[in-house]
Amino acid sequence: MPSGSLNGSSPTTGESPAPRRVAQLGEQDLWRRTRRQISPRRRMTPLEFGQKHRVYSKEGRSARWRVEETPWAAEILETLSDESPYQRVVAPKGTQLGFTELGLIWIGQGIVEAQSALVIEPTEATAKKVVRQKFRPMLLTTSLLQEVFTGRSADSTLHFSAPSVDVMFAGSNSPSNFASVTVPRFFGDEIDRWSAELIDEGDPLDLAANRIAEYGFLGKMFLPCSPTLEGVSLVWKAWLESDQRVFECPCPNCGIKQQWLWDHMDWDPGAPETARLFCVGCGVGSTEGEWKSGWGAGAWRATNSTPLRKDTAGFHLSTLYSRLGGRSWAALAQQYDAAKASGLASRMQVFWNTILGLPWKVSEDAPKADDLRRRLEGEHERGVIPAGGLCLTVGIDYQKNRIEVFVWAWGRRRERWLVDKVVIERLDVEGKDRPSAELAADLKAQVLEKDWPHALGGALRVEQAVHDANDRPADVFDVLDHLPKGRNLASHGVEGWAQQQPYAPPKVVDVKRDGKVVKTGRMRMRLHTAVAKTLWYEDLAKPLAEEGGSERYVHLPAWIDEEEGLLEQFVAEEVRRTTRGKPYWHKVNARNEGLDCAVMGDAARWHLKTHRWSEAEWLRREAAVRIEQKSSAPPPPPPSGGRRSRVRGRIG
Numbered sequence: 093m094p095s096g097s098l099n100g101s102s103p104t105t106g107e108s109p110a111p112r113r114v115a116q117l118g119e120q121d122l123w124r125r126t127r128r129q130i131s132p133r134r135r136m137t138p139l140e141f142g143q144k145h146r147v148y149s150k151e152g153r154s155a156r157w158r159v160e161e162t163p164w165a166a167e168i169l170e171t172l173s174d175e176s177p178y179q180r181v182v183a184p185k186g187t188q189l190g191f192t193e194l195g196l197i198w199i200g201q202g203i204v205e206a207q208s209a210l211v212i213e214p215t216e217a218t219a220k221k222v223v224r225q226k227f228r229p230m231l232l233t234t235s236l237l238q239e240v241f242t243g244r245s246a247d248s249t250l251h252f253s254a255p256s257v258d259v260m261f262a263g264s265n266s267p268s269n270f271a272s273v274t275v276p277r278f279f280g281d282e283i284d285r286w287s288a289e290l291i292d293e294g295d296p297l298d299l300a301a302n303r304i305a306e307y308g309f310l311g312k313m314f315l316p317c318s319p320t321l322e323g324v325s326l327v328w329k330a331w332l333e334s335d336q337r338v339f340e341c342p343c344p345n346c347g348i349k350q351q352w353l354w355d356h357m358d359w360d361p362g363a364p365e366t367a368r369l370f371c372v373g374c375g376v377g378s379t380e381g382e383w384k385s386g387w388g389a390g391a392w393r394a395t396n397s398t399p400l401r402k403d404t405a406g407f408h409l410s411t412l413y414s415r416l417g418g419r420s421w422a423a424l425a426q427q428y429d430a431a432k433a434s435g436l437a438s439r440m441q442v443f444w445n446t447i448l449g450l451p452w453k454v455s456e457d458a459p460k461a462d463d464l465r466r467r468l469e470g471e472h473e474r475g476v477i478p479a480g481g482l483c484l485t486v487g488i489d490y491q492k493n494r495i496e497v498f499v500w501a502w503g504r505r506r507e508r509w510l511v512d513k514v515v516i517e518r519l520d521v522e523g524k525d526r527p528s529a530e531l532a533a534d535l536k537a538q539v540l541e542k543d544w545p546h547a548l549g550g551a552l553r554v555e556q557a558v559h560d561a562n563d564r565p566a567d568v569f570d571v572l573d574h575l576p577k578g579r580n581l582a583s584h585g586v587e588g589w590a591q592q593q594p595y596a597p598p599k600v601v602d603v604k605r606d607g608k609v610v611k612t613g614r615m616r617m618r619l620h621t622a623v624a625k626t627l628w629y630e631d632l633a634k635p636l637a638e639e640g641g642s643e644r645y646v647h648l649p650a651w652i653d654e655e656e657g658l659l660e661q662f663v664a665e666e667v668r669r670t671t672r673g674k675p676y677w678h679k680v681n682a683r684n685e686g687l688d689c690a691v692m693g694d695a696a697r698w699h700l701k702t703h704r705w706s707e708a709e710w711l712r713r714e715a716a717v718r719i720e721q722k723s724s725a726p727p728p729p730p731p732s733g734g735r736r737s738r739v740r741g742r743i744g
Contacts, residue, residue: 139169141201142194147233157197161415163388164339164407165194171405172198172314174205179309179403182330183316186411186449188419191316195279196226198314199259202277204236206256209277210303214285216263219250222281223261227252263287264296276307277314284320284327284590297326322451323673324589334406335399339413341390344382348373349390352383352412354448357425364425369412380421387413411447436644437630442592454675458666459632461659464648467636472649475512477501477546482713483702484511484552486539487692488559489685490568493519495531497539498689499554502697504710505643508631513658514538528567532574540575550717556696558583560688561616566605569614581617581699583692588620589675594627595619595695617695624691625665625677632662661686 136144139159146157159166171181172194185191199209213219231237231252240254250261260273264286278300280286286296297315304311317327340349350372358377359367368377392407399406411419424447431439441452472478481501489496495518499511516534520526543551557575561568561582572580581598596618603611631644652659664684665677697703 135174135205136201137170137173137175138198138201139166139173141204141236142169142197145234145236146197146200146230149229149233157193160388162190162413163390164392164409164413165190167337167392168194168407169197171407172312174310176405177309177403178405179304179311180313180315180330180334180401181405181407182327182334183314183407183409184319184325184327184331184449184451185316185407185409186414187318187446189409189411189414192222192226192281195281195314195316196230199227199277199279200230200234200237203240203254203257203259207277208258208275209260209279210273210275211259211261211279212264212281212286212300213261214263214282214287215265216250218281219261219263223250227259227261273303274306275303276311278303278312280313280315280317282317283315284317284325285592286590295326297330318446318449319451320445320590320592321675322453323669323675325451326590328451330404331406331408333400334396334404335394336396336406336408337392337394338408339390339392341383341387343371343373343376344378344386345371345376346374352410354410354412354428357412357421359422359425362429364429365422367421367425369421381416384416408449410449435634438627445592454626454667458629459663461663464632464659464662465653468648468650468652470650472509472647472651474649474651475544477511477544477552478509478647479547480504480507481509481511481546482552482710482717483697483700484544484554485693485696485700486554486557487689487696488535488557489688489692490560490564491518491685493517495535496685496689497535498686498693499539499544500690500693500697501552502702504707506697506703507642507645507647508693508697509647510649510652511544513655528570529574532571535571535575540579546717548714548717550719552717555579556700557581558617558692558696558699560585560692565603566610569603569611572614573611577615581615581696583617583619583695585619585621585688585691587622587676589622591620591623593620594624594691595698598699617699619691619695621691622675622677624694625687626667628687628690628694629663657681657683658686662690663687 142157143159148155148157168181168183170176171178183191195211199211202209211219211222213222231241240257241252242254252259258275260275280296280300283296297313300313300315304313315327315330317325319325319328322328338351340351342349348371352369356370356372357367358370359365368379369383370377396406411424412421427447428443431443437455444450444452477484478501480503483502484499485502486497486499495516497514497516499514501509501511503509516531516538518526518531540554540557543553545551557580559568559572559580559582562585565582565584568582572582584601598615598617600613601616602609603614631646634642634645636642636645648659648662660681661683664681664687665679667675668678669675
């Protein structure tokens with residue numbers, strides 16, 4: 093055997109055949125793998141994740157998210173990337189623009205980069221809906237996310253956990269969701285509509301900032317929201333502290349870049365399909381298709397060169413910027429015409445907030461008692477239900493020495509009549525508090541179980557009562573324990589300027605007296621008084637139609653003037669502003685029981701859902717009252733209301 097053949101050396105040169113041995117042992121592949129592991133990895137940006145990996149799948153069809161459909165989204169996602177110096181990204185915006193989708197793309201890219209996230213929606217029900225309709229489908233259609241969440245990854249319906257990352261969804265109606273959670277990414281959706289329970293804990297944006305504080309400049313917050321009221325809107329306050337960016341697109345005619353503003357929109361009367369946006373430069377009006385054909389060349393421009401907070405980037409966008417095929421300009425013009433024709437400030441506010449993405453300024457002009465006195469109606473007899481009233485509700489206010497009850501009759505289209513005012517004394521002849529059972533018996537006899545005569549000849553009974561339990565909750569619940577639960581609800585008023593709905597469904601609460609729980613499991617309804625009082629004043633300003641009934645008109649009988657100061661109670665408060673511009677209700681009259689009871693009477697009507705009753709139901713009630721003119725048949729039961737047959741959905 094030749095020398096050196098045992099160790100594989102060359103018989104002629106004695107050198108080791110290194111290349112062949114490396115290839116045989118697989119060392120080159122090993123070095124390639126090691127090099128990939130130790131080399132710095134380029135991080136994927138949220139924009140890249142969205143374009144490469146975000147796929148929608150519905151009804152057997154799939155489509156990829158494309159930034160070309162909404163070119164304004166690119167800079168927002170880039171600002172949310174880790175390379176961006178901004179910690180807060182705030183976006184006052186219109187609805188149906190896809191900002192929730194941008195937030196989920198950002199969360200998805202964070203999952204790939206092992207960055208946990210907390211997502212807070214206005215309610216837990218909304219959070220579950222987002223998880224069910226958007227987040228879980230994103231996990232199923234994205235292979236990168238499937239690699240992270242393998243097998244059973246969900247600890248609950250709202251918590252997704254993996255060894256490297258956690259994603260938590262929650263509702264703002266549980267303040268505990270903000271406690272003991274630290275994440276690098278916080279997505280706060282629709283912060284202006286967060287629960288008042290959370291707002292009572294402190295400024296929500298400060299609470300959110302505490303969740304990312306541990307991560308320093310690496311922590312980020314994304315806060316898209318449709319604003320609510322001027323001086324109240326959280327997202328608008330944060331926007332004013334930012335660099336205030338607007339998206340400008342070139343004019344199809346002259347090429348001048350400009351922001352799309354509603355003031356520059358115009359269309360022929362009664363023809364919203366002719367809607368055009370007119371250029372600020374050449375003055376030529378162009379269609380939605382013409383403007384959006386070139387919006388890929390648009391760009392964001394910061395309008396505030398000296399922002400109060402350098403760490404906040406602000407992006408303002410109206411629904412005019414929705415993708416083609418979404419909310420068309422013609423549809424927006426039609427919605428604006430309808431809101432304007434209604435004459436209701438509440439409908440214009442919805443357009444202002446949800447379409448234009450702008451805060452609504454609360455009117456500080458309240459109707460005066462003298463204005464109401466000129467429209468009093470003398471033909472309505474006290475204690476008799478007018479012909480149009482087919483449903484009775486009451487608002488009950490508890491004072492230290494008396495209980496005041498206002499009886500309201502409701503008709504079609506939320507038209508209402510004041511039927512009577514009843515006062516029940518809470519003190520006996522010796523000045524001591526009367527037993528709650530006696531007070532309840534008086535309420536039954538004088539109001540709740542009384543047959544109120546009807547102008548058509550029959551009679552009706554009260555179908556729903558709302559009791560004010562703000563000041564003396566234990567005393568009120570003592571009385572409620574002796575009344576039918578289905579037709580009597582306690583109420584708790586909160587200011588609620590940021591709320592769009594005046595009332596919330598009843599919830600179970602514990603009742604306290606002197607700081608101690610004395611009753612458990614009692615139902616109580618939440619009233620957002622700022623919104624409810626605004627709507628009441630709006631109703632008082634409604635004109636009376638000559639025929640066919642007036643929607644939301646308030647009929648006030650002439651006998652009101654028989655009681656001194658009663659008319660003034662209906663307009664006992666007005667909107668004023670603090671030094672920081674926040675609105676609040678200020679009492680201009682010492683007594684405001686009429687105003688409070690009017691709000692509670694409307695809350696009772698809302699709980700019965702009369703705004704959803706069909707015309708057939710109203711006709712049935714009319715016929716029943718007329719029949720009673722000839723017979724003693726009992727009054728018709730309500731088709732809905734109480735807890736047995738609540739109808740879910742929007743407020744009418």
